[in-house]
Amino acid sequence: MQKRIIDHQEIEWQFDATDLESVERWLEENPSASGLAVSPKETRELADTYYDTEDWRFYRAGYALRVRRCGKNVEAMMKALAPPEDGGLKKRREISEPLRSGAGALTTARGPVGDRLRLLAGNRNPRPLFGIRTRRKIFELRLAADGPDGSAGDVVVGPAGDIRRKGESSVSPEEVTVDAPGGIHGRETGYALAEVALDESGFSGGEEGARLSRVEVEVADEGAGAYDGVATFVGRLQSSLKLRPTGASKFETGLSAAGLEPAAAPDFGPTQVKASMLAGEVAFAILRRHFATMLAHEPGVRLGEDPEELHDMRVATRRLRAALKLYKEFLPKRAERYERDLRHFAGSLGEVRDLDVQLERLAAEASGGGEVMEDVVAALEEQRVEMRRRMLEALDSSRYERFVASFSGTVRRGRRPAPTGPILEVAPGLVRRRYKKVRKDVKSLTGDSPPEDFHDLRKKGKHLRYALEPLRGIYGKPAERVVELLKSVQDDLGDNQDLIVAAGLMRELGLAGDLPPRVSFSLGAIAERYAREAAQIRARFLGSKELRALEGGKPWKKLWKAVEKKAGG
Numbered sequence: 001m002q003k004r005i006i007d008h009q010e011i012e013w014q015f016d017a018t019d020l021e022s023v024e025r026w027l028e029e030n031p032s033a034s035g036l037a038v039s040p041k042e043t044r045e046l047a048d049t050y051y052d053t054e055d056w057r058f059y060r061a062g063y064a065l066r067v068r069r070c071g072k073n074v075e076a077m078m079k080a081l082a083p084p085e086d087g088g089l090k091k092r093r094e095i096s097e098p099l100r101s102g103a104g105a106l107t108t109a110r111g112p113v114g115d116r117l118r119l120l121a122g123n124r125n126p127r128p129l130f131g132i133r134t135r136r137k138i139f140e141l142r143l144a145a146d147g148p149d150g151s152a153g154d155v156v157v158g159p160a161g162d163i164r165r166k167g168e169s170s171v172s173p174e175e176v177t178v179d180a181p182g183g184i185h186g187r188e189t190g191y192a193l194a195e196v197a198l199d200e201s202g203f204s205g206g207e208e209g210a211r212l213s214r215v216e217v218e219v220a221d222e223g224a225g226a227y228d229g230v231a232t233f234v235g236r237l238q239s240s241l242k243l244r245p246t247g248a249s250k251f252e253t254g255l256s257a258a259g260l261e262p263a264a265a266p267d268f269g270p271t272q273v274k275a276s277m278l279a280g281e282v283a284f285a286i287l288r289r290h291f292a293t294m295l296a297h298e299p300g301v302r303l304g305e306d307p308e309e310l311h312d313m314r315v316a317t318r319r320l321r322a323a324l325k326l327y328k329e330f331l332p333k334r335a336e337r338y339e340r341d342l343r344h345f346a347g348s349l350g351e352v353r354d355l356d357v358q359l360e361r362l363a364a365e366a367s368g369g370g371e372v373m374e375d376v377v378a379a380l381e382e383q384r385v386e387m388r389r390r391m392l393e394a395l396d397s398s399r400y401e402r403f404v405a406s407f408s409g410t411v412r413r414g415r416r417p418a419p420t421g422p423i424l425e426v427a428p429g430l431v432r433r434r435y436k437k438v439r440k441d442v443k444s445l446t447g448d449s450p451p452e453d454f455h456d457l458r459k460k461g462k463h464l465r466y467a468l469e470p471l472r473g474i475y476g477k478p479a480e481r482v483v484e485l486l487k488s489v490q491d492d493l494g495d496n497q498d499l500i501v502a503a504g505l506m507r508e509l510g511l512a513g514d515l516p517p518r519v520s521f522s523l524g525a526i527a528e529r530y531a532r533e534a535a536q537i538r539a540r541f542l543g544s545k546e547l548r549a550l551e552g553g554k555p556w557k558k559l560w561k562a563v564e565k566k567a568g569g
Contacts (some may be wrong), residue, residue: 005111010079010094011227012218013234015243020137020198020213027139027196034233037142046070046134050501051106051126052256056262061299064251065113067099067106070274074099076106076113081251087238088245089231116515119302122396130205130258132250139196141217141233194219194230196237201250203257212250212308215243265296268411275566276473279427280420283327286470288411290319295404301349302395304388307356314353317346321413322466326430330420332410341403348394351387352523355380358502365526375519424566427471431563434464436558442550449541451500454538458493461486461550468559474566478559485555489546496537503530 017023027038047069052058058065063078075098082092097111107117107125117126198215203210217234236245248256255262271289273282294316300309324331324339359380365373388486394400420426441457443498465486472479503526510523541547547556 003095003540007112008068009091010218011089011091012216013089013238014084014246014249015088015215015238016246017133017198017213017215017241017243019118019198019216023198023215023237023241023243024137026237027069030240034229034236036229036233038196039140039142041138041140044070044136044138046132046136048132048134048250050129050131050251052262053121053124053126055266055295056127057120057124057299057302059262059566060264060296061303063549065117065126066251074105076109076111076117078116079251081249084245088236088243090249116303117549119304119392120299122302123401128205129260130203130254132203132254134199134201139198140192141194141196142192145498164370168230192220194233203254205254207256210253212253214246235549245480265292266408268408269414273423273470275424277423279327279421279423279425280330280497281311282470283323283330284411284414286323286327287320287505289470290316290323291407291411294320298395302392307353309427310349310353310356314346314349317342317349318462319466321346322463326434326463330426332415334406334410338403338407338410341399345394345403347402348391352384352391354501355384355387357498358505359384361502373522374521375515378510423471423474427474428563428567429473431464431467434460434467438464438550439552442547445542445547446473447539449538451534451538452497454493454541455497455500458490458497461489461493464488475559475562478555478562482553482559485546485549489541490548492537492541492544492546496534497542499530499534499537503527503534506530 028040031038049067051065051067059081062081064081066077066079068075068077075096078092078095080092082090084090086141092400095116096113096114097109099105099109106114108114109117109146188335194217196215199211199212199214199216201214217230217237220229268288268291269284271285271292273285277285294313297309297313297316300306301313303309321342324335324342328335359377362373362377362380380511435458438457439451441460445453445457465483468475468479468483468486472483506523506527510520510527515523
């Protein structure tokens with residue numbers, strides 16, 4: 001049967017079974033187990049091929065990509081790589097679409113899988129990883145039909161998840177009638193709650209002879225409301241046959257059989273920072289850590305389903321740039337080119353991320369602002385689509401490909417231009433230079449200082465924080481305390497900057513000239529409110545303990561004492 005396009009949460013139980021014949025006999029001998037009718041349906045021959053890009057973008061995005069052939073039907077599917085819950089239960093997102101022909105149509109598919117494939121793969125083609133051939137015997141679980149009229153009778157789900165008919169035992173207040181599609185309450189025997197699949201699978205693409213036998217019980221799309229009842233059946237099946245929940249998915253088993261070991265993030269070498277290291281070694285350890293983080297979030301950024309992926313990748317690029325600047329005298333000359341490349345890519349990420357922040361803020365305005373704000377949000381969402389298109393172009397560009405390849409080699413080799421001094425001797429100068437810039441800005445702030453001065457302090461505080469964070473393992477709690485202080489300052493001044501940007505955006509939209517006067521007036525009023533809220537944040541900050549601490553308070557003094565002690569020790 002030809003599969004339709006789906007995007008849903010798959011709910012199924014998976015068990016290993018060395019003897020599928022005994023499972024089949026049990027199903028045949030228990031045709032109405034737990035109040036459900038068990039009936040054989042068909043046997044299918046399945047041929048699956050799993051794919052990913054050479055750098056494992058689907059895996060790193062949290063999905064397995066599969067093409068399945070069953071008879072004349074072919075479908076592409078993405079399954080989330082979710083770990084199993086207790087008792088062999090798996091709940092994971094499943095996205096699928098039919099393909100007109102074989103696997104060759106995968107890259108030209110126009111459904112939800114094909115669209116995501118192009119986002120994730122970019123200019124790279126997915127490669128086959130391994131194949132699985134499966135002989136699947138299918139049984140259906142339906143509402144048992146033994147009512148007086150041949151129907152399912154008055155089927156209820158008890159508080160323990162058991163499915164039975166009224167009259168078989170007392171009905172508690174928690175019992176409810178099972179809802180079938182269309183509002184039918186336990187009267188339609190054609191309604192399948194779940195499928196039981198007995199699978200015998202063999203793997204190709206690696207170790208010859210790798211096989212597994214498995215029992216899978218999947219809740220039907222329409223039967224998710226009867227999950228508890230199916231769970232009761234599964235519990236009886238498992239206990240009767242002493243089935244063991246699967247330890248590894250078919251995808252994981254196939255990877256192992258093929259000798260493949262994907263990783264969520266590339267391994268470029270040591271990332272730990274120790275007091276015994278040279279400054280150049282510390283520099284490369286920091287670069288490796290943040291570069292791996294940046295690449296780990298790239299697939300999620302391409303997919304675009306979780307805004308936090310974009311935020312995390314952008315932060316990683318900022319930390320990389322900060323480390324390249326901080327340790328530039330201990331790095332190869334080409335580090336300057338890397339910093340320019342990262343600035344370019346970070347700009348593309350930032351355009352989209354900044355709009356995400358503003359859209360989140362305006363969503364709250366739209367909830368109480370009627371059609372006026374809804375129109376503004378819609379306009380910004382259109383702008384975001386264009387910004388995201390440009391961001392993906394940057395990630396698919398040859399410049400990005402060259403940067404990733406070259407920077408990967410540089411951080412993996414870890415070569416320095418010349419011998420460098422110990423980090424305990426070098427770090428004090430690096431940290432002090434950045435602290436002096438922060439302190440200078442702090443002392444110059446007054447109630448008349450423009451918002452730009454507060455933003456400059458935030459950026460310099462961030463650079464100091466980035467310098468200190470990797471050294472916390474060396475300087476301990478004093479460094480951690482200053483990092484916490486800087487984080488608090490960054491959060492406060494970040495709210496100020498977000499409001500300043502939002503106010504400017506509202507004014508810009510209000511003066512665009514293509515909006516009704518009432519809309520322009522509303523945008524102007526919102527801009528003024530944002531400006532007042534930002535001014536209040538700045539006024540509070542000027543009287544805050546955090547500001548006084550940055551001027552040379554106890555946190556900084558304790559840190560500097562620890563730094564000098566380590567340097568002299």
